Amino acid sequence: MKxxxxxxxxxxxxxxxxxxxxxxxxxxxxxSASVNTTGTKGTVSNVIGIExxxxxxxxxxxxxxxxxxxxxxxxxxxxxxxxAMETITETIITESTMIGHxxxxxxxxxxxxxITIPLDKICFTNCNEQYIVLIPExxxxxxAARVINQNIDKINGAIVQADEGVLINNxxxxxxxxxxxxxxxxxxxVGMKAVxxxxxxxxxxxxxxxxxxxxxxxxxxxxxxxxxxxVAKSLIGNRSAVVIRTPKGEVKERVIPAGALFIQDTNRTxxxxxxDEGAQSIMEKINALGIIEDINGEPGTNVGGMLNKxxxxxxxxxxxxxxxxxIQDLLAVDTxxxxxxxxxxxxxxxxxxxxxxxxxxxxDKLPMxxxxxxxxxxxxxxxxxxxxEAVMASLGALTTPGTKLPIAVLDLGGGSTDAALLxxxxxxxxxxxxxxxxxxxxxxDSELGLNNLSLAEEVKKNxxxxxxxxxxxxxxTGEVIFYEKPLAPxxxxxxxxxxxxxxxxxxxxxxxxxxxxxRQKVKRKxxxxxxxxxxxKIAPLENIRNIPNVVLVGGSALxxxxxxxxxxxxxxxxxxxxxGNIRRTEGPRNAVATGLIMSFAEGQI
Amino acid sequence: xxxxERLLEEIISRVMxxxxxxxxxxxxxxxxxxxxxxxxxxxIAKPSVDVKEVVVGIGPAFGITLHKTLSGLSHVDVLKExxxxxxxxxxxxxxxxxxxxxxxxxxxxxxxxxxxxxxxxxIQSKGTAxxxxxxxxxxxxxxxxxxxxxxxxxxxxxIGKNAARYAKGEVVTPIVIPNDLTVRPKYQVxxxxxxxxxxxxxxxxxxxxxxxxTFQKGSA
Numbered sequence: 143m144k145x146x147x148x149x150x151x152x153x154x155x156x157x158x159x160x161x162x163x164x165x166x167x168x169x170x171x172x173x174s175a176s177v178n179t180t181g182t183k184g185t186v187s188n189v190i191g192i193e194x195x196x197x198x199x200x201x202x203x204x205x206x207x208x209x210x211x212x213x214x215x216x217x218x219x220x221x222x223x224x225x226a227m228e229t230i231t232e233t234i235i236t237e238s239t240m241i242g243h244x245x246x247x248x249x250x251x252x253x254x255x256x257i258t259i260p261l262d263k264i265c266f267t268n269c270n271e272q273y274i275v276l277i278p279e280x281x282x283x284x285x286a287a288r289v290i291n292q293n294i295d296k297i298n299g300a301i302v303q304a305d306e307g308v309l310i311n312n313x314x315x316x317x318x319x320x321x322x323x324x325x326x327x328x329x330x331x332v333g334m335k336a337v338x339x340x341x342x343x344x345x346x347x348x349x350x351x352x353x354x355x356x357x358x359x360x361x362x363x364x365x366x367x368x369x370x371x372x373v374a375k376s377l378i379g380n381r382s383a384v385v386i387r388t389p390k391g392e393v394k395e396r397v398i399p400a401g402a403l404f405i406q407d408t409n410r411t412x413x414x415x416x417x418d419e420g421a422q423s424i425m426e427k428i429n430a431l432g433i434i435e436d437i438n439g440e441p442g443t444n445v446g447g448m449l450n451k452x453x454x455x456x457x458x459x460x461x462x463x464x465x466x467x468x469i470q471d472l473l474a475v476d477t478x479x480x481x482x483x484x485x486x487x488x489x490x491x492x493x494x495x496x497x498x499x500x501x502x503x504x505x506d507k508l509p510m511x512x513x514x515x516x517x518x519x520x521x522x523x524x525x526x527x528x529x530x531e532a533v534m535a536s537l538g539a540l541t542t543p544g545t546k547l548p549i550a551v552l553d554l555g556g557g558s559t560d561a562a563l564l565x566x567x568x569x570x571x572x573x574x575x576x577x578x579x580x581x582x583x584x585x586x587d588s589e590l591g592l593n594n595l596s597l598a599e600e601v602k603k604n605x606x607x608x609x610x611x612x613x614x615x616x617x618x619t620g621e622v623i624f625y626e627k628p629l630a631p632x633x634x635x636x637x638x639x640x641x642x643x644x645x646x647x648x649x650x651x652x653x654x655x656x657x658x659x660x661r662q663k664v665k666r667k668x669x670x671x672x673x674x675x676x677x678x679k680i681a682p683l684e685n686i687r688n689i690p691n692v693v694l695v696g697g698s699a700l701x702x703x704x705x706x707x708x709x710x711x712x713x714x715x716x717x718x719x720x721x722g723n724i725r726r727t728e729g730p731r732n733a734v735a736t737g738l739i740m741s742f743a744e745g746q747i
Numbered sequence: 748x749x750x751x752e753r754l755l756e757e758i759i760s761r762v763m764x765x766x767x768x769x770x771x772x773x774x775x776x777x778x779x780x781x782x783x784x785x786x787x788x789x790x791i792a793k794p795s796v797d798v799k800e801v802v803v804g805i806g807p808a809f810g811i812t813l814h815k816t817l818s819g820l821s822h823v824d825v826l827k828e829x830x831x832x833x834x835x836x837x838x839x840x841x842x843x844x845x846x847x848x849x850x851x852x853x854x855x856x857x858x859x860x861x862x863x864x865x866x867x868x869x870i871q872s873k874g875t876a877x878x879x880x881x882x883x884x885x886x887x888x889x890x891x892x893x894x895x896x897x898x899x900x901x902x903x904x905x906i907g908k909n910a911a912r913y914a915k916g917e918v919v920t921p922i923v924i925p926n927d928l929t930v931r932p933k934y935q936v937x938x939x940x941x942x943x944x945x946x947x948x949x950x951x952x953x954x955x956x957x958x959x960x961t962f963q964k965g966s967a
Binding site: 246247283305306307308309312610611612613628630631632634635636637648649650651652 | 837888919
């Protein structure tokens with residue numbers, strides 16, 4: 143009787159499977175385990191993780207490492223991925239023409255038109271004019287209210303530096319619209335015509351978010367109205383806003399010269415692709431080319447720097463020269479990033495367009511032999527490097543009940559999306575694409591503005607809920623869950639991520655709906671797009687419809703919604719797809735390790 | 748157990764002693780009400796069902812025997828800022844003096860139970876503050892501000908705002924407070940003395956006293 147271990151070293155996890163073979167060559171699977179990969183995939187530091195995983199798996203069946211006959215390592219696919227992002231637009235306000243922010247609590251309601259004037263000058267004005275008063279932080283709300291009340295007939299609105307809109311409003315005889323929390327109030331030009339609009343609670347402004355609305359207030363002609371389009375656009379969805387007319391002021395959306403990508407294929411054709419054309423155009427060009435040799439960025443531009451930084455990091459990781467690093471695949475995704483508006487007076491944030499890029503680099507061959515040697519020396523057990531990862535994964539995936547040849551395996555990993563097709567003749571076609579779990583984490587982080595990758599990782603993997611009281615939460619599905627004991631006070635009123643162990647509060651003003659929307663959108667953009675791309679490349683005659691069944695494996699196949707999103711899309715091609723269930727017990731995990739043991743059995747017969 | 752005459756006598760005399768003690772204490776308390784408070788007291792506070800309400804609970808000595816916090820901020824100013832914060836968020840502030848305890852957590856938790864929204868703020872005379880919720884255990888809290896000398900008037904305004912946001916069920920970002928390591932050695936003695944002064948006025952059977960939110964009575 144022989145005890146064999148299959149070991150699969152992945153970018154993020156190391157999985158082992160223990161099998162027992164009797165004298166007739168029948169394999170019986172005994173145990174399995176999974177631990178985090180120690181060090182970079184394919185380096186000697188992996189050994190620590192392997193030993194740990196073996197010990198866990200063997201312990202389950204009361205054995206130890208010395209009982210093993212052979213340890214089989216996979217010939218890991220030598221691909222390493224990295225991600226980066228660059229914004230391609232920015233919004234600039236010149237000459238302080240507009241304030242379009244959403245203070246939590248503006249005061250009053252309605253539209254007020256008048257000439258801007260500091261509060262302390264209001265008493266010196268005549269009664270024939272209408273004014274908008276500017277109230278700096280140094281004036282208390284009681285004093286501000288008193289002065290406004292004295293001059294209520296000539297004041298139509300107020301702009302306040304401190305967060306005191308409601309406080310002032312509550313003390314006024316007549317209701318006027320008040321925009322507060324305007325940080326740089328001293329920069330507002332005095333003596334200019336201005337409009338203040340505050341919408342009723344639960345509504346958004348109407349007049350100032352409409353270019354014709356602004357035109358009718360300021361009496362603009364057709365040419366001038368064209369220029370206020372950006373002003374109106376950036377005010378959409380706000381509850382309060384101020385627009386001031388100055389001779390030269392305007393709001394611009396500037397496109398940053400982001401640079402171009404040069405994509406070179408194996409026929410030495412080079413295609414130039416501008417980043418600011420957006421992700422869709424980049425992907426079309428990449429997909430149209432055959433096998434990609436290398437991708438470079440235009441030197442001296444944002445994207446050039448971005449790709450160089452990526453290559454530099456990968457060169458360091460694989461201990462090679464930067465010139466030798468070739469990018470073999472690239473996934474570009476359009477995204478929105480919340481950025482501070484330049485020249486803004488109230489810390490306004492605008493959603494800027496950005497392109498996020500995941501790139502994949504092929505190494506010559508990872509030094510797996512070295513890992514094997516070290517492991518053999520340490521354990522005294524024969525260690526073999528056996529089989530290509532794609533083949534092993536297909537073999538393992540075949541143990542899923544209900545599958546047959548030809549079978550396609552879609553490995554949704556952390557660093558790359560890999561696909562392999564195993565047909566009846568035993569030939570395997572495989573492909574590795576850039577963009578997977580880590581890329582999704584980065585996109586969620588930037589699009590929600592979390593600035594916290596570990597929190598973004600949890601948001602990716604788990605559903606969210608809103609804590610409505612200390613005794614009940616409302617899940618994103620609308621379902622309500624009650625608790626016997628009060629929840630932790632730090633969760634009160636928060637949107638929380640429900641992980642298996644705990645609830646993690648998100649200390650930002652982001653609604654539950656927004657989180658769900660962004661999470662699903664990003665997953666679609668990355669995995670659904672990559673699934674179609676990958677299957678298209680390995681499918682017979684490059685037609686996805688020729689693949690009868692697809693098994694999803696890998697860490698991201700454990701995700702609670704990614705498999706469903708992919709299934710939904712693949713059902714359009716009439717392809718049977720589903721989450722793998724390796725050996726009926728393992729779910730989408732352990733495919734490669736299982737495949738390694740099966741290949742051992744075949745070798746023996 | 749045998750219930751003879753002597754035992755009965757003993758019980759009666761003990762009960763009488765207790766009753767006398769209580770009435771003595773009560774009369775002492777009534778004297779306490781003669782203390783000069785800078786705040787206008789308008790009666791006994793009752794639980795409310797107004798969900799827009801946030802109740803601020805102040806300590807037994809707040810504005811009576813003590814008038815300034817550890818860092819020298821006037822109690823009137825402190826209370827005014829907290830109320831302004833609540834008002835700015837569109838909620839209704841209410842002020843209640845707690846006499847049963849000088850512990851900030853119990854004060855806050857007790858007033859949270861009077862509050863229609865279930866949210867209460869506790870402020871001790873020395874300036875320590877806490878935001879509480881009625882369903883929480885007293886020694887837990889939503890947000891605690893333990894270093895009284897580090898709390899400025901702006902932060903007191905923020906405390907009012909955050910409490911109101913909890914009451915509205917919004918996502919609240921906790922207030923960031925600078926942590927000053929020298930606070931303890933600098934203020935420990937003063938803090939202890941102030942706490943003793945506050946605790947002197949504690950009456951375990953005391954009432955919750957409603958305080959007028961306009962509280963303009965003399966000093967400002």
